[in-house]
């Protein structure tokens with residue numbers, strides 16, 4: 001369905017809604033993947049760091065969906081940045097997933113102080129040119145990281161996957177990405193259900209539309225031209241989070257949610273993350 005699809009800057013189609021699988025365990029994976037596939041998801045967002053690539057790959061294989069219908073994203077972990085390690089750990093990721101290519105491969109954090117992301121990205125460009133990755137991009141890059149990267153490399157990142165939710169809307173970074181044709185994917189799009197979904201502005205809008213708070217927040221992301229990868233291990237929520245293509249928010253409701261922004265980053269500041277910091 002066209003409404004579900006975003007065309008990346010190289011023309012490659014990416015589903016607007018994918019299942020984030022961070023913290024989904026081996027035991028939970030099959031149920032989550034089956035619920036997602038039944039609900040219409042075809043995109044799955046994992047990372048070497050999540051230690052669940054094998055579980056995701058096995059669940060997808062069991063479901064027997066043609067590989068070409070799936071969109072699989074993984075990420076190169078901080079500790080393995082650098083040209084040779086990137087090739088090595090890309091290979092490990094695709095072996096873990098049981099596939100011979102990735103749809104999207106991302107740098108997980110810039111770790112700029114360690115000065116390796118240019119070399120990392122150059123290895124990704126090579127893999128892209130060899131056809132082993134359909135699109136390449138980054139996560140957690142601020143504008144200055146993107147400027148440095150684009151000055152020194154050839155291919156504009158297709159995606160910047162960043163923390164975005166109504167309390168941390170990243171308006172300026174999104175505008176910069178929009179201007180440079182870099183698709184923003186929101187991670188933590190539901191703010192991990194830590195209070196946001198009970199905010200009266202969100203619950204009032206949800207009641208007016210006859211939708212759930214999560215559906216309203218996810219629709220708000222789509223209204224801002226973002227891709228989303230909500231995580232859930234719960235089949236009902238997985239279905240709920242995909243069931244958002246039958247309504248749109250009015251401009252005044254989008255603006256009301258925009259007004260909730262308090263520049264409240266929940267996770268790490270990308271300028272402060274160095275190789276070896278996160279375990």
Ligand SMILES: NC(=O)c1ccc[n+]([C@@H]2O[C@H](COP(=O)([O-])OP(=O)(O)OC[C@H]3O[C@@H](n4cnc5c(N)ncnc54)[C@H](OP(=O)(O)O)[C@@H]3O)[C@@H](O)[C@H]2O)c1
Pocket residue numbers: 019020021022023045046108139140161162186187188189190191192193197214215229230231232233234237238240241
């Ligand atoms: N690039 C990066 O650095 C980075 C960092 C973090 C995350 N990510 C990616 O982004 C994905 C999503 O982010 P996230 O997992 O941090 O946070 P999130 O998607 O905002 O929130 C996930 C939490 O919300 C709950 N939830 C999901 N749907 C719900 C609903 N409809 N109603 C109420 N609660 C709901 C889930 O509970 P249950 O699971 O218990 O149902 C889970 O506790 C990750 O899985 C990962 O793929 C990327």
